[in-house]
Amino acid sequence: DTAVSQTPKYLVTQMGNDKSIKCEQNLGHDTMYWYKQDSKKFLKIMFSYNNKELIINETVPNRFSPKSPDKAHLNLHINSLELGDSAVYFCASSQGGGGSYGYTFGSGTRLTVV
Amino acid sequence: DQQVKQNSPSLSVQEGRISILNCDYTNSMFDYFLWYKKYPAEGPTFLISISSIKDKNEDGRFTVFLNKSAKHLSLHIVPSQPGDSAVYFCAASVTGTASKLTFGTGTRLQVTL
Numbered sequence: 527d528t529a530v531s532q533t534p535k536y537l538v539t540q541m542g543n544d545k546s547i548k549c550e551q552n553l554g555h556d557t558m559y560w561y562k563q564d565s566k567k568f569l570k571i572m573f574s575y576n577n578k579e580l581i582i583n584e585t586v587p588n589r590f591s592p593k594s595p596d597k598a599h600l601n602l603h604i605n606s607l608e609l610g611d612s613a614v615y616f617c618a619s620s621q622g623g624g625g626s627y628g629y630t631f632g633s634g635t636r637l638t639v640v
Numbered sequence: 641d642q643q644v645k646q647n648s649p650s651l652s653v654q655e656g657r658i659s660i661l662n663c664d665y666t667n668s669m670f671d672y673f674l675w676y677k678k679y680p681a682e683g684p685t686f687l688i689s690i691s692s693i694k695d696k697n698e699d700g701r702f703t704v705f706l707n708k709s710a711k712h713l714s715l716h717i718v719p720s721q722p723g724d725s726a727v728y729f730c731a732a733s734v735t736g737t738a739s740k741l742t743f744g745t746g747t748r749l750q751v752t753l
Contacts, residue, residue: 530683559740568642569684569729569743582740616683628674628731629741631683 529553532617532632539607540640546603547635549617557581558600559629560592561616569616575600607639643667644732646744653751659717661747663730666711670732674741675704675715678727687728688715720751 530551539545551558559582560572574582575594589605604611614636618629645664653659663673671692676684690697690704690713697704703716717724730744 567727567745571740571742574740618683628676628686628689631676631685633681633683 528632529630530617530619530632532615532635534635535633536636536638538638538640541607541609543607544603544605545607545637546601547615547617547637549600549602549632551598551617551619551630553619553621553630555619555621555630556597557620557622558594558597559618559620560600560602561618561631563614563616563634565613573600573602604637607637609639612637612639642745643670644730644742644744646728646730646747648747649745650748650750653720653749655722655751655753656719659715659720659724659749659751661715661717661728661730661749663713663715663744664711665713665732667732667734667742668711669734670742671735672733672739673704673706673713674731674733675702676729676731676743677724678729678746684729717749720749722751722753725749725751 532549557576559574563569572586573592578594591603594600614634616634617632620629643666674689675687677687678684688699688702706713727746727748729746731741733739
């Protein structure tokens with residue numbers, strides 16, 4: 527019954543590998559996001575999709591590629607992982623821009639690159 | 641260029657007392673402000689919001705105050721309960737289809753018995 531679910535919850539991988547994180551929401555929302563929380567606890571937006579269309583693409587290395595096969599799913603693929611990619615990645619969804627209810631977040635994926 | 645700042649990384653309050661969490665912002669285009677609560681190993685959960693046309697919004701024990709001229713908002717929790725112990729994030733947005741939330745770095749609230 528989880529509203530926004532991310533898999534995996536933990537991911538440990540070596541530098542140079544390629545990995546994916548999956549996100550699904552069952553709230554019927556039309557907008558989905560990826561946020562990154564770094565070691566300093568900053569939560570920063572990476573990407574936003576509205577009805578499968580990319581609408582926000584912050585300054586993120588092009589090793590990061592989001593894919594939205596439908597409006598309920600937003601996956602994040604990361605190529606050639608680097609140590610600095612270690613962080614917690616949160617998926618979120620909202621109806622439109624979020625309005626007074628903001629976003630619904632998933633529980634996060636802790637990525638550790640060794 | 642941190643546009644949303646929470647200058648107190650932590651706060652400890654006794655159960656039953658008032659907790660006041662503060663947030664400052666620099667971008668005058670922000671017109672919606674939200675507070676999120678986060679427990680360890682979970683995602684942030686929405687708590688309360690306020691539009692820039694208001695200066696106060698109340699929901700049960702939680703009240704958010706907005707001072708636009710000072711670019712300052714605060715979250716009051718009365719009375720504080722042990723279950724309120726969490727990290728609280730302030731966030732701001734500019735209303736629109738492509739809106740995004742800009743977060744502060746959070747304040748860890750510890751409510752003691």
